[in-house]
Every structure is written in C-alpha cells, then in structure tokens.
Amino acid sequence: MSKYFGTDGIRGRYGSKFVNESFAYALGQAIGHHLEPRTSLYIGIDTRHSGQSLAGALFAGYQSTGQKAVFMGVVPTPVVSFTVENYAPLSFGVMITASHNPADDNGFKVFGNHGRKMTVAEEIALEAHIDKALLSKAHPVASAKLHFEPSFLENYLYILKNTIDVSLRGKRIVLDTSNGAAQYASPVLLKAFGAELIHIGNAPDGQINKDCGSEHPQLLSKTVLEHQADIGFAQDGDGDRLIACMPDGSIVHGDHLLGFLALYATKKNKKLVVTEQSNIGLDIFLKQHGIDVIRTDVGDRNVFHEMVASKAFIGGEESGHIIFREHLNTGDGLLAMLKLLECLFLKHHSLYDFCKSMPLSPSEKASIHVNDKPPLETLPAFMDAMSAIRAQLGDRGRMVVRYSGTEPKIRLLVEHVDANVVQAQMKALKDAVRKHLPV
Template sequence: MGSRKYFGTDGVRGAYGSAVMNEAFAWRLGAAAARFARERGAASPVVYLGRDTRASGASLEAALAGGLAAEGFQPVSLGVVPTPAVSLALRQAPAAFGVVITASHNPAADNGIKFFGPAGIKLTDDEEARIEALLPATAGAGGAALGSYDARSLYVATAARLLPAHCLRGWKIVLDGANGAGCQTSHAVLTQLGAEVVAIGCTPDGRNINEGVGSQHPEPMAAAVKAHGARVGIAHDGDADRCILCDENGDVLDGDEILTVLALHALKGGRLARGRLVITVQSNLGVDAAVAAAGGTVVRTPVGDRYVIERMLADHATLGGESSGHVICAEVSPTGDGLVAALKVLEVMLASGQPLSVLRRQLTKFPQVTAALTVREKKPLEGLPTLPATIAALERELGAQGRVLVRYSGTEPKLRLLVEGPTDAVVHGALARLEQAVRADLEVV
C-alpha cells in the first residue's frame, strides 16, 4: 500500500483555510490528479466537479479547475449534487475522473476533496498515494472556464425509476437533508413517487450544513416523525452518501439495522450475491448472527466505505456498508448512496407489508458502547506504554463473547473506542478501562 500524507479514509479533509484545505492546495491537487489521469491514459479530457452546500465550495472548485486546466483537462461543474450523483455522471457520460468537494458529515468550517475514477468508483490507497507523488511544488495562478452538465436531473430520474410510479401515494415521510447536497434531489424523488414529504434540514445557507440536523443528529427527524404521524424518517449527511432511518414510533435505525433488513430480504428472495454481506469491523456482532441464521455469511473490512467497496468488487458481492449509514447497493451504484439505501428499505416495506418497527426486530444487537476522544497527536498505538496491554487484557477476558476495537479516525483528530460484550455492565466497565489507559498515554483535549 502506498504511503499517504494528505489523504485519509475518505479523501483530503480539513478546516477550510488550513494547510491542506485552501485554494492553493486545491489547485495543486487538481494539477496532480490531471497528471495521474494522463499517466493512466485517460480517454477523455473532461473532469466532473461536484460539491455540497458549504460556503467554501465554490472557491475551492474554481481553484481545482485552474489546476486541471493548467494540465490540459476540461473541468465541468455539476454544481451542488450528492456524491453518488458524481459517480452516476461518470458512468453515464464518460470522463477522465470526478471530484467531489465535500467534508461529508463534518461541520461547515471544514471541507474536503475526494476523487472517483472513470467507472464511478473511489480511488484506492495506492492511487491516492500516486496523486500525492505528482503534486506540483507550488500552485499556479491560472483559472479556468467551467463547463456544465445537469447531473442533478439525471440522478433524480434514475433514482425515481427504482420503485414503481406513485407507489408511495398516501405515505408521509420526514426528510432531513442535513442542509446539504441531498435536500432537493431526495425531496424530488420522494415527491415524484407520491409521498407527502415533511422537510427539515433543507434550507442550506452555506454555514448550517450538518448543524444539529442530518445523520449525525437524528433527534429532530425522530421528533418530526412523531409530531406528523409519518411512516418513516430519512436523514442524510452533508453529501447525501449516508442514510439513517427512523421508524413510525420515532426510533432511529443505524446502518447495521438497515443492512440487516436489506440483507435478509435479499437472502429470502435468493438475490444476495453469494449470500454475502460486506461490513466493517465497526459493525455490531449481531449482524453476523442475524445473517448467519438466515443462511448467509458476513465479511468484514477496515473502516471506510472505500474498503467495503473494494471487497465487494473482489467478492462480486452486491450489498455492503457501514454502521454509520454508508450503504452500497452494487446493482444500482458502486458507491454509498443515502437515497438509494432509503428507497431499497421502502421497497422492503412495500413488499412485506411490514412497518419499519417490525422489520428492525430482525437484528438483535450485542451490547455495545463507543467513545471518541480528541487527541493532540496521533501517536502509533502499538508503541504506547499502557493502552496495548489494556486491550490485550480485555480481549482475553471477553473471549468469544465480545471484542475491542481501538482506532484513529481517518478524517478527524480522534481516537475511536468500541467495546462489545455479553452485558451492559461488562462493556461499560471495559470502556472505562480503555479511556483511562488512553488518558495515561495520550494528551486528550
């Protein structure tokens, strides 16, 4: 695997105005990506640029376009669109590659840049490392004339065809767009299918993306479902590649529950390729038990939807995702798509005649607790004096009845802790011991 300095688990990300998230660096990154595409023999000079609703997006897009143009490529703006709409555009209208300017679920003060290859699939670690190696030393001063392409209409039309016309007539659905890129597109599709949509988090102003709403903050969605007597709630993140749901009782479903509902429905109909579901090490062990009981198997990857997708491609799997709400339905799209995930769950509800409150009972989660500690420095975990021994001791104590996961976030200065075990008391006690060890070894802020 190539060594990467700037790319994390989902592109380059940071506070806008920082050393890696400013116009000069965006220009350099655009130039480097163009050099990479030329090196790989790109068949088209066109590059698609999409972005979310952050105020910093337009100027970063212009800078990226300048770097692309300086290397002889033709930047084409898709405007504000969900991340999966960029992937779809690449598959429908050939281009050298695509770029999405987004920091996903992060606050508005952050932004990010991630790349898709010509087949609409995120780049690998090695490909990102090669782009870093091709970065010019300094940014140029040139801009670029941006072309345009209506990827939004393409995305809406394609998604609306996933379910029968007017099949949601009589349904009331709460949509929380996180004040992000999916506000208009998801609303348009649900409305076309006949639903009455109650919209929250759908008034972006460039500064309020993910602010108290969206997949990271499902409470407003749950409250709206109960207040309006809706049948289901749907919440996206800032670039709408995630989906978190809420049943008619106002109870929230995470990605594990969504994936279990979809996997078991597909297994029952003989449509889950190789009977296999691909998830990450973050997902609850209850998913493995539910899928195994239905005759399927689960494969786990490192955290990051890119790694899920890579494994799905290698295994010819059709369903995978993360507990965070990234769900990949490969028969529709080779990347996470919050709207597609929601529509697929609605399809199960329609086919089964069961409300989401019943369907969710197919997953019984193992007791699990998590924590995310902000650290001053990401020191190598294996070299710490206290934490490795604590992890080893807990793993011995839990045995086959649980597990411990400790990892650094790939997008934030955080150390993430997860413990699963037989009882709530056991997992809370184990988490407390982990946090104590972390504080002994690292400066927590």
C-alpha cells in the same frame, strides 16, 4: 500509507494545510498529469460557503494541464460517481465536501475510473503528482466563472426513479437533508412517487450538518412524532449516508438497516460486506437466513473493493453508508432510501418486526479528540492496557481501537454479551486513552 488521503478522501478545516485554494489548484494539476490525455474532470460541491472557491481553484489547476474540467454545481456525492461511471468511465471526479463534518471543514473525495473510490495504491500514485505540483509553487489563477449543467443531476434522478416501482401515495414521510447537497435531489424523488413530504434541514445557508441530519437525528425523531409520519429519513451533508426513523420516533440502528436490506432488497448472491464496526449480532442473525457476513476495514471504499473481490451485491457501514453494487460503485443515501421504501410499501416487510427479531450484542462506542496520532504499537503502556481489557472481554466480547481517518479523534468500540462488562471495560479503555495518548 497515504500522505494526504484519509479513509474517505482529504478532509480538514477550510484554510488548513490541505484544504485551501493553493492545494486545490495543485490537486487539479496532479489529476491532469495522472490521467490519460483528452479525459475530463467532473467537479461537484455541497452547500458549504468555501465550496465554490475551492472548485474554481481545482478547475483552474486541471485546465492548466490542457484538459477539460466540468463543474456540476451542488449535487450529492453519488451523482459525481454516477456521472463518471456512466458517461465518462476513463475520467475522474472530485466531490468537494467534508461529508458529515461541521460547516467550517471541507475536503476532496476523489473518484477514479468508472466512478470508483481509489485504492490506497492509487492514492499514493496520485500523491506523487500532488507533491510535484506543490513543489512547483504554482498559484491558482483568479477563479474563472463556473457554469454548471443541471442535466447531470437530472440524469441521475431519472435513473433512480426507474430503479424501483412503488407508490407512496398516502404515505407521510419526514426528510432531513442536513442543510446539504441532497436537499435539491431527495425531495424530488419522494414527491415523484407521490409521498406527502415534511422537509426539514433544507436551509441553503451554508450551515450544513448544524443540529440536523444524520449526525443529529433527534430533530428527525421529534418531527416524525409531531407529524405522525409513516417513516423518516436523515441524510448527511453530501447525501451518501442514510438514517431511518420509525413511526414511534425510534432511530433504526445502522446494523438493523443493513440486515433488513440484505434480507429483503436483493435476491442475488447472499453475501453482505460490513466493517469491523458492525455488531456481531448481525453476523449471527443473517447466518440463520443463509447470508454470509464478510468484514473489512472501516471506510466505504474498503467495503466496495471487498464487495468486488467477494462478488457481493450489497455492503455498507453501520454509520449509514450503503452500497448496491449492481446500481452504483459508492454509498448512496438516496438509492438506499428508495430500496428501503420498496421493501416497506411494495413488498410489505415490517422494519419494526425485523428489529425486534434481530438482537444486537451490548456495545458502546466513544470518540476522544487527540492532538496527534502516534502509532499505537509505539505506546507500550497503552498496548499493555489494551491487552488487559481484551483479557477481561475474553471470547464473548471484542474491542476495536482506531484513529479516525477524517477527524483528529480516536474511535473506541467495546462489545460483550454482558452490558455491565461493556460499561466497565469502556471506562477502562477511556482512562487508558486519556493517560497514554496526547489528548
């Protein structure tokens, strides 16, 4: 089990034990000792106020090992993965971001060789170097002035522009970039294809994800209706998630989006990799169309590695991470947006009709803050409560209970063919959490 890494990198409140300049310096040193000589570290940040300071410490720590670090500036997370994969496959990349978390949080997403998120085993190996660096009690030097080269983002956008062939002239599109890293990239793409753009969530003031973006789609829905747009999109703070909104203001369920793209966006082998959080209705519908659904643990890192193992070309999470493996080794909200637009306005498939044709089983999700994360199997009374709930759900429903890998929360999912059963058993599950866990 990883010591510092969660399901998607290292994340926490800025200034906390693992998200501060001293830790960033140690992480830089650790990566420098972990990598082969004469390799580089590519560093990107989102729009949080703490990003540049953490980048300076990480930069200094890496260069203290005699290696070369490159600062990429404010870029979406997939740009870091893309750059390592295509220009320096034996190097590493770090995106300094806390993704969809509040602005006061920050963190480190680490990309290994070929721009891939590391396996748990690789994370544990890197953590041994982090421990050594922390024990050395090295302090970050004063952050050197960071210079960045805009060509990294330009190269990525050039490739994406040539990925699809669709005209968006006459199409009115609302785009919410969550006051985050994608605000300098996504609008460029949409305008390049001729779209009439209404851009919101585009304040570079450090208030990333505040009442906007993928975590707050109400603003997107409202704006789509106000402007009578053809479609709307919301991304998260670092640009690796995508949420879609139809012209009637309804937000597209993440599993509908995955199913639509699996059916229409690729003709290559008919497999879709999802996580345990996806609705069983997705499996049932796609099976009727000859597409196998393969499930794995939560986290787009797990989705990617299962895609490699099963030779699948598309996978993702219902939260909005979508991976097209033939193009990139990580989730990319910008690429997913272009692929969806191609299906809608070049291939002329109806997302509205698709959503009506793919029923989802009644389900309910909840998150509860916890003060600690004791292993659930060490809580016998809670395990008994879960067993009783599973018995009530029977073979026509399911339950998923897991700790968040990025926040101090426990995630709950209850699914059943009967909505009344879902409601009752979710209440029972919440009651059990509050009674038996340190909340």
